[in-house]
Amino acid sequence: MTTPSLGRAAGPSLQQRRQKAAFWFLAPMLIALFCVAAWPLLRTIWFSFTDATLSNLYDAKWIGFDNYLQVRTLSSGRTVLRGTLVDPAWWNAVWNTVRFSLVSVAFETVFGLIVALVMNAQFRGRALVRAAILIPWAIPTIVSAKMWGWMLNDQFGIINDILLNLGIISQKIAWTANIETAMTAVLIVDIWKTTPFMALLILAGLQMVPRDIYEAARIDGVHPVKVFFRVTLPLIKPALMVAVIFRILDALRIFDLVYVLTPNSAATKTMSVISRENMIDFDKFAYGAAQSTLLFAIIAVFVSLYIWLGRVDLSGDRS
């Protein structure tokens, strides 16, 4: 707690006044955040321990961990396990989400790096490239899902047409409906849509690398590839890590793209999709709440990782 030098001169009253002002300035935001974040989160966790249904929210009974895991011994002596932790549909969704997150973020990082390196070079038409890559980012996810759904259409889609003309495929593929290709379709759209964001974050890191380092390497005759791996990559690593974890967090909670591009496909159903489905569509409100609580727990782990790895400057003393 360092006191601004001015505070001393005017006596403690100024400092006290400013402390009081801080409280009043923060109070409305804190109340708003409590109402829309903390309270609903606590209620969700509470619902996950009850038998609430959509039509019966208030008379819900506490049932402990039964939504997660319920061990029951039948009269025949057999033990039956129930709950979301032994639900194959849930584990399928977990696997889909993890697979989606890892693959999409890996591709986005590589492509984002390439785009950022291109944009970091001095060339004519750089402004055009920046404008162009902002377009996928600006398009609403639902719109991109529909646009690509049309392009990936099995009968009239342009992707099948291009691939057929190039001789890459011999017959039309039902990209979004086919179990084997549905995940690929989701990945293509997500990579297309979020690579720009990745590229911009990496570019911000690249622009902080002093130019004379490259100059020095060039004079010493170091091969550009070696410069990239030995100089550029280590220097932008912090920015890269933050961007990657940011994207993983986003990918883990994906809902809209999957919901619209491949509705009801077991091959792509993610954790967010399955918990909403249970909560709202199947009237297993508490069961869905349990699943969303689990997703929250997973993301909470990643958020801690992000804050730890990002070494976020919270004090504001750095500048």
Added chain:
Amino acid sequence: MQANALLKSIAFYALVAVIVVFSVFPFYYAIVTSFSTGTALFQVNYWPKVFDWSNYQAVLSSRNFPRSILNSVLIAGCTVGFALFLAVTASYALARLRFRGRGLLLLTILAVSMFPQIAVLAGLFELIRFLGIFNTPWALILSYTIFTLPFTVWVLTTFMRDLPVEIEEAAIVDGATPWVIITRVFLPLLWPALVTTGLLAFIGAWNEFLFALTFTSSETMRTVPVAIALLSGASQQEIPWGPIMAASVIVTVPLIGLVLIFQRKIVAGLTAGGVKG
């Protein structure tokens, strides 16, 4: 040596061309499709052959789509106004005033901005039903605060930290209260930052889908993303691709326009949230 350099620059520009085409083509193709009707829709056309406005007419004269646009504008506008109002005072306190627990508070705000929306869905659903605002724009304005507010506070705090201390000190010497400092000293300097964060928050609210899908039930209350996602044709089997593409173009063109006009500011705002921290 000369030929080598030429080859390199050709390869580089080829890469640039690939990036640009990949980014722009899907939207270009959506525009081409939106102008096709009838059988032209079911032929793959790489270049626009016809300019038929009937898809646009169909969408804009439909009963509910103009209403959805109005809903989206209203909801996104209110959400942004609300978030900015709360965020300006809060971020002044976070950036300029020293008090115990400030670091923890910033950490909490950062954590909330990464909340999975699905984790609060059940609790928000209960709250919205309790308040009796289910299926009204208020339900969405309330729920969108969860992602617009932490984001605007975070970005405005980083912006405000970079403003010189001297201006504020001069104001304090003149006896200005914190409220006067915010409204008279900081607000005029903050306009560019407010435009950037407001725009980013607007885009976020305009594009949101999960809450909009869950907290509305009637067609007249839908926002644009939900309306497009649930746009259906005369029969179940027939997906009206022409009108869907026309609707998509209508809601995307203003966004792309805004983004291209403010591109420098937007890039600065995005990276302030992510990297600079």
